[in-house]
Amino acid sequence: xxxxxxxxxxxxxxxxxxxxxxxxxxxxxxxxxxxxxxxxxxxxxxxxxxxxxxxxxxxxxxxxxxxxxxxxxxxxxxxxxxxxxxxxxxxxxxxxxxxxxxxxxxxxxxxxxxxxx
Amino acid sequence: xxxxxxxxxxxxxxxxxxxxxxxxxxxxxxxxxxxxxxxxxxxxxxxxxxxxxxxxxxxxxxxxxxxxxxxxxxxxxxxxxxxxxxxxxxxxxxxxxxxxxxxxxxxxxxxxx
Numbered sequence: 001x002x003x004x005x006x007x008x009x010x011x012x013x014x015x016x017x018x019x020x021x022x023x024x025x026x027x028x029x030x031x032x033x034x035x036x037x038x039x040x041x042x043x044x045x046x047x048x049x050x051x052x053x054x055x056x057x058x059x060x061x062x063x064x065x066x067x068x069x070x071x072x073x074x075x076x077x078x079x080x081x082x083x084x085x086x087x088x089x090x091x092x093x094x095x096x097x098x099x100x101x102x103x104x105x106x107x108x109x110x111x112x113x114x115x116x117x
Numbered sequence: 118x119x120x121x122x123x124x125x126x127x128x129x130x131x132x133x134x135x136x137x138x139x140x141x142x143x144x145x146x147x148x149x150x151x152x153x154x155x156x157x158x159x160x161x162x163x164x165x166x167x168x169x170x171x172x173x174x175x176x177x178x179x180x181x182x183x184x185x186x187x188x189x190x191x192x193x194x195x196x197x198x199x200x201x202x203x204x205x206x207x208x209x210x211x212x213x214x215x216x217x218x219x220x221x222x223x224x225x226x227x228x229x230x
Binding site for chain 1: 118135155157159165166167168169172173178190210212214217218220222223224
């Protein structure tokens with residue numbers, strides 16, 4: 001069974017860089033694409049981007065200038081960095097496996113990231 | 118970007134009755150070379166991540182009850198629950214994975230009447 005678990009600081013100050021990690025078990029991240037999605041409190045879902053083991057990445061144009069998604073196959077983890085955060089970046093951040101056949105088929109439980117001084 | 122629009126925003130249905138949610142995409146998500154619609158449906162309960170219900174618009178994910186069905190093609194899609202159960206109370210999202218940026222509908226909140 002594929003499982004994903006997000007980890008991160010919970011609280012980030014405005015203008016700083018948000019860093020989150022997703023640890024995958026039950027599958028190798030060298031297969032499939034791996035994605036980050038976020039959901040502001042009480043709102044809908046926004047795709048942030050994905051990474052593939054070749055180093056290929058694709059980002060949402062709305063966030064492209066601030067986002068980096070990277071992979072660490074040795075730890076079976078992938079990470080999100082979002083720079084210059086503001087209160088608008090406060091959200092639950094989910095990591096997910098993405099298949100071009102199935103969409104987002106496995107999700108982590110999500111981690112709430114609050115931007116506040 | 119492909120814009121996904123769901124209707125209604127919220128829906129109240131009696132237990133045992135049918136619930137129908139519509140999803141429209143601003144451009145076709147049908148891939149002609151394999152005749153597949155790159156459209157997924159998700160169910161999200163409070164405090165939980167979204168759960169994949171359907172992919173390719175109408176292919177039920179393993180473990181999803183058969184009272185759920187997905188239909189449609191091109192730009193118009195429907196999620197139907199044939200006989201609403203209490204555990205179906207949730208927010209439902211459609212999502213296109215035809216092209217990046219992947220985009221979601223705004224969600225439809227389904228409640229018991």
